[in-house]
Amino acid sequence: MKTDHESLSAVVDGELDKSETKVLQSIAVDDRSRATWARYHLIGDVLRDSLTDVAPAAFSERLRTDVEQEPTMLLPRAVERPWLKPVAGFAIAASVAAIAVLGIQQNNIAPGLGDATELVADSPASLPAPVAVTVTDQQIAKAQEPLNPVSGSIQTQEPLNPASGSIQTQRRLNGYLVKFNEQRSSLGVPGVNPYVRIVGFESE
Amino acid sequence: MSDSYTDKELVQRVQQGDKKSFDLLVLKYQNRIIKLVSRYVREPSDAMDVAQEAFLKAYRALPNFRGDSAFYTWLYRIAINTAKNHLVSLSRRPAEAHLENSDGEQMDVEELQKDIATPENLLLADEIKHTILDAMRKLPEDLRVAITLREVDGLTYEEIAEAMDCPIGTVRSRIFRAREAVDLKLKPLLQH
Numbered sequence: 001m002k003t004d005h006e007s008l009s010a011v012v013d014g015e016l017d018k019s020e021t022k023v024l025q026s027i028a029v030d031d032r033s034r035a036t037w038a039r040y041h042l043i044g045d046v047l048r049d050s051l052t053d054v055a056p057a058a059f060s061e062r063l064r065t066d067v068e069q070e071p072t073m074l075l076p077r078a079v080e081r082p083w084l085k086p087v088a089g090f091a092i093a094a095s096v097a098a099i100a101v102l103g104i105q106q107n108n109i110a111p112g113l114g115d116a117t118e119l120v121a122d123s124p125a126s127l128p129a130p131v132a133v134t135v136t137d138q139q140i141a142k143a144q145e146p147l148n149p150v151s152g153s154i155q156t157q158e159p160l161n162p163a164s165g166s167i168q169t170q171r172r173l174n175g176y177l178v179k180f181n182e183q184r185s186s187l188g189v190p191g192v193n194p195y196v197r198i199v200g201f202e203s204e
Numbered sequence: 205m206s207d208s209y210t211d212k213e214l215v216q217r218v219q220q221g222d223k224k225s226f227d228l229l230v231l232k233y234q235n236r237i238i239k240l241v242s243r244y245v246r247e248p249s250d251a252m253d254v255a256q257e258a259f260l261k262a263y264r265a266l267p268n269f270r271g272d273s274a275f276y277t278w279l280y281r282i283a284i285n286t287a288k289n290h291l292v293s294l295s296r297r298p299a300e301a302h303l304e305n306s307d308g309e310q311m312d313v314e315e316l317q318k319d320i321a322t323p324e325n326l327l328l329a330d331e332i333k334h335t336i337l338d339a340m341r342k343l344p345e346d347l348r349v350a351i352t353l354r355e356v357d358g359l360t361y362e363e364i365a366e367a368m369d370c371p372i373g374t375v376r377s378r379i380f381r382a383r384e385a386v387d388l389k390l391k392p393l394l395q396h
Contacts, residue, residue, distance in 0.1 A: 009380040013354055014210040015361045024213055028224040036387070038231040039394065043386050045235040046336040047355040053248055054329045055234040055255075063230050063259050067223050070260075073267050075219040 008033060012040045211275040218266055226266075230259055233276060237283050244287035248326075254290045258283040332393055339386040350375055351382035 007023045010016050016023060027033040038060075045051045211232075217225035238255045245251040262282050269278060340348060346368070353359045353367060361379075365372045 005384065006377065006380040009383050010376055011210055012383075013361065013379065014208065015376065016210070021213075024210070024217075024225075024228075028217075028222065028228055034227065034231065035394075037228060039387050039390055040383050041232045042235065042332065043336055043383060043390065044355045046333050047340070047352070051235050051239065051329060051333060053235075053238055053242070053251070054325065054332055055238055055252070056325065059234055059238075059252060059256065060227060060230050063256055064227050066256075066260055067226055067263055070223075070263060072221045072223065073219050074221050075267055 005036060008036055009040060012037065012044070208274045208276075212271055215266065215269060215271065215275055218263070219269075226263055229275070229279075233279060234259075236276075237279065240280065240283050241287045244284070245290060250290065254287050255283065257290075258286040261286060328393070332390065335389050335393060336386055339389040340382075343382055343385055347378050347382040347385070350378035351386075354379050 004023070007016065007020050008027060010020070011023055011027065027037050042051070042054070211229065214225045214229050218229070234255070237258060238251060241255045241258065242248070242251040245254050258279070262279050265282065269275070340351075343351075350364060350368065353364045354361075359367065361372045361375045364375045364379075368375065
């Protein structure tokens with residue numbers, strides 16, 4: 001198989017047209033083309049001053065013999081997917097953005113859950129209008145256990161305003177929140193609002 | 205397409221069982237690898253031997269080459285490691301010790317060393333350099349500039365076309381004609 005040397009020169013430079021991809025194969029199997037390939041690269045080596053010793057013909061001949069004795073590789077040809085990297089990058093970026101948006105939304109919801117804590121922690125002067133919170137008897141009884149051995153049925157249709165509520169109710173609510181947070185933390189789950197310090201107070 | 209495209213294509217062919225494509229990689233890089241190894245291994249005959257070992261190691265490791273780096277970068281690392289291992293092994297064994305695989309191989313190596321270490325071979329290297337550089341000087345300027353931009357500066361055909369203000373096809377043709385003219389002088393030197 002004779003190779004057009006202008007195409008061979010282009011292959012040496014890696015500048016082959018797509019229509020000429022078979023040229024590489026023809027160089028590999030044709031002795032004259034292979035010799036030309038070697039000389040063209042030798043010219044490049046001299047011009048780049050990359051030549052100290054010239055590899056004698058025996059160098060590549062012996063390697064050819066050695067390689068012939070090696071087992072033949074049969075790996076599947078890698079499928080080129082140049083579009084895959086940018087698409088994968090975009091997908092990862094989109095996932096991170098989605099998680100970030102969801103996280104922000106969760107954080108926006110969390111203060112609502114933590115209203116009671118904030119209300120308890122805030123000073124009475126800064127409080128808005130009283131907010132009514134319904135707490136079932138069972139919840140209160142459970143929350144009270146370690147703090148107050150005396151349990152009973154309590155009506156809690158009272159405002160959360162510490163100034164207007166009874167001290168006992170405030171204590172119970174404080175106890176409930178502290179216990180609830182402790183239980184959640186011991187399970188490795190963040191409490192009501194992990195970023196807010198729960199402060200209890202006792203008025204005299 | 206680039207120079208590494210050709211290497212990638214050749215590597216893929218080798219990985220699919222085409223051993224002849226590995227020969228093209230050897231012919232392409234043999235002089236560069238010999239020069240690289242010579243920086244570590246002073247004895248020219250040893251340098252040739254280490255360079256051969258590096259190529260063989262590269263062939264054996266090719267199934268693991270995934271193309272994350274350029275083939276030459278990968279080969280370069282193998283060659284340096286082989287040269288360093290050679291130096292370590294030299295420091296561990298008596299000076300006169302040689303390769304001792306089999307009689308056949310011992311003979312091949314000795315023949316190769318004879319080929320390389322002779323003053324004739326060093327003279328040939330000088331003659332080749334002189335001939336190529338002389339042929340380059342005699343080239344018409346447009347051919348000389350085109351091949352220099354490609355081989356020395358590593359520009360692509362597109363970049364050369366822009367620099368020389370001509371079509372890519374003209375660049376391709378000029379580089380080929382330059383090579384052909386130099387090769388005409390070089391070829392007789394390499395025919396034994």
